[in-house]
Every structure is written in structure tokens, then in C-alpha cells.
Amino acid sequence: MTERREYSALVERxxxxxxxxxxxxxxxxxxxxxxxxxxxxxxxxxxxxxxAERIAALRHLVYGCPHSIAAASWLxxxxxxxxxxxxxxxRWREAATALxxxxxxxxxxxxxxxxxxxLERAWRERASSRARTA
Amino acid sequence: MNAPLxxxxxxxxxxxxxxxxxxAMIECLREPELQGNPSSMGHEYGRxxxxxxxxxxxxxxxxxxxxxECIVWTSGATxxxxxxxxxxxxxxxxxGKHIVSSKTEHKAVLDALKQLESEGFFVTYLKPGxxxxxxxxxxxxxxxxxxxxxxxxHVNNEIxxxxxxxAIGRICRERGILxxxxxxxxxxxxxxDVQAMCxxxxxxxxxxxxxxxxxxxxxxxxNPPVGLRPLxxxxxxxxxxxxxxxxxxxxxxxxxxxxxxxxEREADVARICALRERLWTGISKLGRVELNxxxxxxxxxxxxxxxxxxEGESLKFALTDLAVSSGSACASASDAPSYVLRALGRxxxxxxxxxxFSLGRFTTxxxxxxxxxxxxxxxxxxRAIAPxxxxxx
Numbered sequence: 001m002t003e004r005r006e007y008s009a010l011v012e013r014x015x016x017x018x019x020x021x022x023x024x025x026x027x028x029x030x031x032x033x034x035x036x037x038x039x040x041x042x043x044x045x046x047x048x049x050x051x052a053e054r055i056a057a058l059r060h061l062v063y064g065c066p067h068s069i070a071a072a073s074w075l076x077x078x079x080x081x082x083x084x085x086x087x088x089x090x091r092w093r094e095a096a097t098a099l100x101x102x103x104x105x106x107x108x109x110x111x112x113x114x115x116x117x118x119l120e121r122a123w124r125e126r127a128s129s130r131a132r133t134a
Numbered sequence: 135m136n137a138p139l140x141x142x143x144x145x146x147x148x149x150x151x152x153x154x155x156x157x158a159m160i161e162c163l164r165e166p167e168l169q170g171n172p173s174s175m176g177h178e179y180g181r182x183x184x185x186x187x188x189x190x191x192x193x194x195x196x197x198x199x200x201x202x203e204c205i206v207w208t209s210g211a212t213x214x215x216x217x218x219x220x221x222x223x224x225x226x227x228x229x230g231k232h233i234v235s236s237k238t239e240h241k242a243v244l245d246a247l248k249q250l251e252s253e254g255f256f257v258t259y260l261k262p263g264x265x266x267x268x269x270x271x272x273x274x275x276x277x278x279x280x281x282x283x284x285x286x287x288h289v290n291n292e293i294x295x296x297x298x299x300x301a302i303g304r305i306c307r308e309r310g311i312l313x314x315x316x317x318x319x320x321x322x323x324x325x326x327d328v329q330a331m332c333x334x335x336x337x338x339x340x341x342x343x344x345x346x347x348x349x350x351x352x353x354x355x356x357n358p359p360v361g362l363r364p365l366x367x368x369x370x371x372x373x374x375x376x377x378x379x380x381x382x383x384x385x386x387x388x389x390x391x392x393x394x395x396x397x398e399r400e401a402d403v404a405r406i407c408a409l410r411e412r413l414w415t416g417i418s419k420l421g422r423v424e425l426n427x428x429x430x431x432x433x434x435x436x437x438x439x440x441x442x443x444x445e446g447e448s449l450k451f452a453l454t455d456l457a458v459s460s461g462s463a464c465a466s467a468s469d470a471p472s473y474v475l476r477a478l479g480r481x482x483x484x485x486x487x488x489x490x491f492s493l494g495r496f497t498t499x500x501x502x503x504x505x506x507x508x509x510x511x512x513x514x515x516x517r518a519i520a521p522x523x524x525x526x527x
Contacts, residue, residue, distance in 0.1 A: 007451070015452075034521070039482070043520070063520040
């Protein structure tokens with residue numbers, strides 16, 4: 001390309017081969033959250049399969065810049081094994097540091113954090129729904 | 135070991151130098167008899183260098199059907215555009231302060247016009263149609279009693295469309311208004327005839343037509359004289375319009391590049407058109423791609439395509455196998471969507487997801503096939519990881 005932004009090695013690796021692409025089929029133990037819009041430069045869908053009150057696996061679909069693609073991919077490995085409390089504590093700055101994301105792209109990471117918050121809400125709703133039916 | 139170079143499809147940014155041109159330039163740099171100052175007419179070194187400069191002037195003039203004395207050497211199209219616009223506007227300021235141009239001109243024109251606005255001139259920026267074409271009637275309607283100059287580009291550098299400068303030139307000539315054409319992208323791709331097109335000033339550059347960077351020319355009609363105030367003062371070269379020692383080797387390179395470009399234009403255009411169609415056919419098989427600019431009123435070598443469902447920066451980063459542009463090379467340091475595509479009505483998102491492929495004399499069929507394969511692979515990959523319900527997917 002005529003211009004080329006600098007990307008960290010981790011961004012380059014995840015961009016070239018994104019991990020855990022796709023989504024789980026709807027089920028009781030599957031949580032889904034979506035955030036962003038194409039005209040905002042990022043749209044992301046996260047789906048998580050819960051087993052024994054921990055995230056057993058994550059899948060993602062993402063439209064966005066190389067940093068967004070890499071961050072969504074990286075997150076699907078980072079959050080495996082997380083409890084609801086651990087998920088609730090996750091913030092975008094961890095991805096910014098790990099992937100060396102420049103400040104002008106931090107807004108894209110906020111969209112990814114929004115999707116994580118969506119998973120958290122879905123998890124809490126699932127928990128309260130299960131409590132009601134118990 | 136150096137990494138292999140990507141396939142070069144950025145001829146609209148600059149072209150490689152034709153080996154024949156390089157040879158002629160090297161001769162000027164190597165032979166002592168050609169190393170005099172072309173303005174030193176008192177000795178043989180200067181006279182021999184001057185003879186080569188004048189031969190090149192005639193070559194450039196012939197390529198645009200102009201007279202050699204109308205050619206003024208500059209450092210490139212940016213300087214030519216600045217000299218034409220600032221020089222004419224300031225010289226004729228007492229005749230009127232209105233100028234007509236368009237929103238899709240090169241930055242070298244738009245920024246020069248911005249400077250004139252800061253000096254009290256008024257500029258009407260015409261909005262082209264969705265195909266990038268400025269209709270001659272738009273120009274007619276924009277002219278005022280105090281209009282002194284119309285400036286439009288012949289071939290758009292981002293989308294490759296060809297403006298009907300002949301029709302616009304005739305309108306200007308009838309109204310007694312000066313007409314400047316930025317023809318930086320035209321040489322060797324489309325015929326230029328300053329007489330038939332009623333052009334008063336024409337900007338040219340060497341490096342878009344297989345000549346060297348750092349040299350250009352401004353055609354300035356001499357009969358009747360246009361009236362132009364210089365931007366650079368000094369030794370009074372170029373009849374006082376552009377002072378500075380003439381770079382013989384650069385000028386010789388430009389002269390030969392223009393001669394070759396015009397002589398081989400028909401063959402080049404036919405071959406490059408076929409390659410461009412092959413590229414478009416291959417890319418359009420992806421679906422959800424849009425050609426930017428008029429379908430047929432375009433030069434052979436430029437294909438500007440918008441890709442739905444892929445984010446622009448990712449698309450560009452993915453195509454490391456290709457040397458292509460996302461817009462004008464002169465403006466692409468920023469991530470802002472192309473102002474040319476925005477003026478054509480493309481959304482920010484789609485403008486940002488657009489690539490300019492530009493082909494040239496040395497592009498091969500194998501390179502085009504490799505480019506199609508790379509674009510297909512990466513666009514499909516990026517679309518496959520995007521959310522399925524995304525409106526852009």
C-alpha cells in the first residue's frame with residue numbers, strides 16, 4: 001500500500017490467522033452479544049459457551065480494522081476459563097496494552113468492551129432465569 | 135535477504151522510468167559535452183546542453199500539438215498548477231476575481247485555489263455527477279462577468295475519468311475566459327491537443343508517463359499572450375516565467391518520455407485496456423463491488439473499486455502482495471476517506487473500502503491474474519469473519 005501503519009507482531013499474527021471465528025448455535029448454555037455498527041468502523045459479535053459457571057469457549061465475528069480483528073481474536077483466547085466476576089472486571093485497556101493499540105484506535109476497543117458487557121448481562125439474565133425456574 | 139517486491143499496480147502515483155528514457159538521461163549525466171549550463175550560450179558546453187533542452191521542448195510541444203515557445207519547464211505538475219493558477223489570477227486580478235474549478239481536482243489545484251481565496255479571490259467548486267464527470271453546461275452556468283479563469287483536470291488521478299475539456303475550452307474561449315487544464319495524468323493515455331481543446335494553460339509532468347520525477351512543464355499560450363506573473367525569481371530563465379538553472383538530463387528525459395508516450399499511445403492503450411478489463415472481470419466475480427467513475431469515459435490504466443463488507447484499512451493491510459493505492463498518493467498519508475469518492479456520493483465507509491489499481495506499460499497478464507487471486511482471497515477471508523447480519527455484508 002502507499003501508506004502503511006505499524007502493527008505489533010501480535011496484531012499481525014491474529015490478523016493473519018484469527019482464532020475462534022464463528023458463533024455457537026443458540027442454546028441455553030450459549031451467550032451472545034453484539035456491539036458497534038459498520039458505519040462506526042467496527043461491528044463485533046461474541047458468543048460464549050458456559051460450562052460449570054465458567055466460559056468454556058468463545059467465538060467471534062468482526063468487521064473492522066486490523067487492530068479490531070486482532071483484539072476480538074485475542075479476546076476469544078484470553079477469556080476462556082473466566083467466571084462471571086472475572087468477565088465483569090475485564091476492561092479494554094488490557095487489550096490495548098497486550099496488542100499495543102494506538103490511542104486513535106481505543107474507541108474500537110470500547111466497542112469490544114461493550115460486547116463483553118453484553119455477554120455479562122446475558123450471563124446474569126441466564127443466572128436469574130435459572131434461579132426463577134429452580 | 136530482501137523480501138520479494140509486491141506487484142506494482144500504482145502507475146497513477148508514478149511510473150517506472152522507461153529504459154530508453156533512462157539511457158538518454160544517463161548520456162546527459164555522463165558526457166562532458168552535455169554538462170554545461172544551458173543558459174551559458176557563450177561557449178560550446180552551454181550551447182550543446184541548450185540544443186538538447188530545445189529538442190526536448192519541441193518533443194513536449196509536439197505531444198500536445200503546441201508550439202515549442204509555449205513550453206515552460208517546471209519541477210512538475212504541482213509547480214505548473216501553482217504557476218498557472220496563482221500566476222494568472224494575480225496578473226489579471228483587475229479583470230475579475232472569480233475562478234471556476236471542481237471539487238475533485240488534485241490537491242495541487244485545490245490548495246493553490248485556497249491560497250487565492252485567502253488573497254480575496256472567489257472560487258466556485260463544481261460538483262461532478264456520480265460518475266465523476268463535470269458537464270460543460272455546469273461550467274457555462276457557473277461563469278460570471280468577473281470570471282477570469284476556469285481550471286479543470288483532464289484525467290482524474292483517483293478514478294481515471296476523462297473530462298470533456300474540449301467542450302469546456304470552447305465555452306471559455308467564446309466568453310473570453312482563460313482555461314487551465316491539469317493534464318498530469320493524460321500523457322500517453324489520451325490525446326492532448328491544446329489547439330483543438332482551446333486550452334490556454336496546460337500542466338504536465340514527466341513521472342506519470344515513464345519519465346523522471348522532478349521535472350514538468352506548463353504550456354502557456356503565447357498568441358495572444360496569456361499574462362502570467364512568475365512565482366520564482368532569479369536568473370530570468372524561461373522568458374522570466376521560471377527562474378532557475380535548467381536540469382538538462384531531467385528535461386531530456388521528459389522530452390523523450392513524451393515523444394515515446396505519444397508515438398506508442400495507441401498500442402499501449404489497447405494492451406492496457408485489455409488488462410484492465412481482465413482485472414475488472416476477475417474482481418467483479420467477487421460480487422458486491424462497485425466501479426467508481428464513468429464506465430467508459432475513462433483512461434485505460436485506472437480501475438477504482440469499492441468493496442462492500444470489508445473495512446478499508448484491513449483490506450489494504452491484507453493486500454501486502456500488491457502495491458496499490460487507496461486514493462491519491464499525494465494525499466493518502468491520512469486515513470480520511472477520499473474526498474474525490476465522497477464528492478461522487480460514496481459513503482465514508484465505502485469510500486474508505488476502495489482501492490485504486492493503476493496499470494501501465496510494464497504490467498503483465500500474469501501480474502493481473504496474481505492480483506485477482508490476492509484480492510479474491512483476502513476479500514473473501516475478511517467477509518467470512520464479518521458478522522452475517524452486518525448491513526455491509
